[in-house]
Amino acid sequence: MxxxxxxxxxxxxxxxxxxxxxxxxxxxxxxxxxxxxxxxxxxxxxxxxxxxxxxxxxxxxxxxxxxxxxxxxxxxxxxxxxxxxxxxxxxxxxxxxxxxxxxxxxxxxxxxxxxxxxxxxxxxxxxxxxxxxxxxxxxxxxxxxxxxxxxxxxxxxxxxxxxxxxxxxxxxxxxxxxxxxxxxxxxxxxxxxxRNLELYKVTDPEPKVSMPDIDVTGRDLSGYRYLVGAKNLMLTKKFLELAKDGKPVPAAMIQAYMPAITMVDNIVKAGPGFVQMLRTLENRAKKTPNS
Incomplete structure (x- = not known):
C-alpha cells in the first residue's frame, strides 16, 4: 500500500x-x-x-x-x-x-x-x-x-x-x-x-529539445513545393522526419531543404522588423483551421 x-x-x-x-x-x-x-x-x-x-x-x-x-x-x-x-x-x-x-x-x-x-x-x-x-x-x-x-x-x-x-x-x-x-x-x-546496471563510458544520444508536432501530409508537400521546388520534395519530407526524431540528417537532404533555410536567413539579415513580420505571419498561420 x-x-x-x-x-x-x-x-x-x-x-x-x-x-x-x-x-x-x-x-x-x-x-x-x-x-x-x-x-x-x-x-x-x-x-x-x-x-x-x-x-x-x-x-x-x-x-x-x-x-x-x-x-x-x-x-x-x-x-x-x-x-x-x-x-x-x-x-x-x-x-x-x-x-x-x-x-x-x-x-x-x-x-x-x-x-x-x-x-x-x-x-x-x-x-x-x-x-x-x-x-x-x-x-x-x-x-x-x-x-x-x-x-x-x-x-x-x-x-x-x-x-x-x-x-x-x-x-x-x-x-x-x-x-x-x-x-x-x-x-x-x-x-x-x-543493481549496477548503468554504463558510464557511453555517449548520451538523446536530443534535449521538445519534439515538434510535425506531420507532413500531401497538402503540406504541395506547399513545400513553392519553397524548395518539386525536385526537392521527397528529400525535404525525409529531412523533416529525421529532424523531428533528432537523428543525423544526410547532406543531400539538408541541401534539398536549403531554399527554405536561405529564405529564413534572408529575412533575418533584413533586420528585426522583418523577423517580427515573419513571427506575426506564423502566429496567424497557427490559428487557421487547417494549421
Whole structure:
C-alpha cells in the first residue's frame, strides 16, 4: 500500500503552466517511455511493487476525460493523447496537437487491460509486448533505440549481462532527457544504481529539445513545393522526419531543404522588423483551421 501512496501524484504534469512546453508528440513519446520503464521495473523483485502500484494509480479513475494533478504522469499523458480539444489546448501548439489527435486512434481498451493486469501483479506475457508494438505504431514511435529497448526488455532473461546494462543505460538516458521531473524516474535510477546496471563510458544520444508536432501530409508537400521546388520534395519530407526524431540528417537532404533555410536567413539579415513580420505571419498561420 505504501508504494501506491508514494506514486499516486503526477510530477511532470503537475500543473498546466508547465504543460505549455510539451507538444502532442512529446506526450506520445513520454507515455511510451513510461511504459518501457514500468516493463523494466516489473522484472525485478525489488521494483516490481513500484510498477504494480503505479499501474494501480493510473487506473484509479473511470476515464481519461479530465486532467488530474492527483493522477500519475502516465494517466495525464493518456489524457492529452485521447482527450478532446480542451486537453490539447493545454499543450504547446494546440492547433498542431488537435490535427494529430484527429488522426490518432489510441487503443484505450487494450491500454486499460494492460495496466489493469500489471496493477494486479500479473507476470509479463507475450500479449504485453504485442500491445507495446501496437502502441509504437499508433503513437508514431520511430526511434530505433526505443524499439530495441522494448525488444531487449521482453527478452531480458535471455540476453547477456552487457546487453542488460546497455539496455538499462539507454533507457536511463531517455528517461533523464524526457522524464526528468516525472513520478517514475527515481525508481529507474534506484534500480540502476542498486543493481549496477548503468554504463558510464557511453555517449548520451538523446536530443534535449521538445519534439515538434510535425506531420507532413500531401497538402503540406504541395506547399513545400513553392519553397524548395518539386525536385526537392521527397528529400525535404525525409529531412523533416529525421529532424523531428533528432537523428543525423544526410547532406543531400539538408541541401534539398536549403531554399527554405536561405529564405529564413534572408529575412533575418533584413533586420528585426522583418523577423517580427515573419513571427506575426506564423502566429496567424497557427490559428487557421487547417494549421
Amino acid at each position: 505504501e508504494f501506491i501512496q508514494e506514486l499516486h501524484e503526477a510530477r511532470l504534469t503537475r500543473n498546466t503552466s508547465g504543460l505549455k512546453a510539451l507538444t502532442y508528440t512529446d506526450c506520445c513519446e513520454r507515455a511510451y517511455l513510461t511504459l518501457l520503464v514500468l516493463e523494466l521495473l516489473r522484472r525485478f523483485p525489488i521494483t516490481a511493487p513500484r510498477a504494480h502500484g503505479y499501474a494501480k494509480s493510473t487506473t484509479g479513475y473511470d476515464s481519461y476525460k479530465y486532467f488530474r494533478i492527483s493522477g500519475t504522469d502516465l494517466y495525464n499523458f493518456v489524457y492529452f493523447i485521447v482527450g478532446d480539444g480542451d486537453a490539447q489546448d493545454k499543450l504547446k501548439d494546440p492547433g498542431a496537437a488537435k490535427k494529430l489527435r484527429q488522426r490518432l486512434q489510441f487503443p484505450l481498451m487494450a491500454f486499460n487491460r494492460y495496466v489493469s493486469n500489471m496493477s494486479r501483479g500479473f507476470a509479463p506475457t507475450p500479449s504485453d509486448e504485442q500491445f507495446l508494438i501496437r502502441a509504437e505504431g499508433v503513437l508514431r514511435i520511430t526511434n530505433a533505440d526505443y524499439k530495441a529497448i522494448r525488444r531487449n526488455i521482453f527478452s531480458f532473461n535471455r540476453i547477456s549481462t552487457l546487453a542488460k546494462k546497455q539496455t538499462v543505460t539507454r533507457l536511463v538516458f531517455a528517461a533523464r532527457a524526457k522524464l526528468r521531473s516525472s513520478d517514475i524516474i527515481q525508481y529507474l535510477e534506484e534500480l540502476s544504481a542498486q
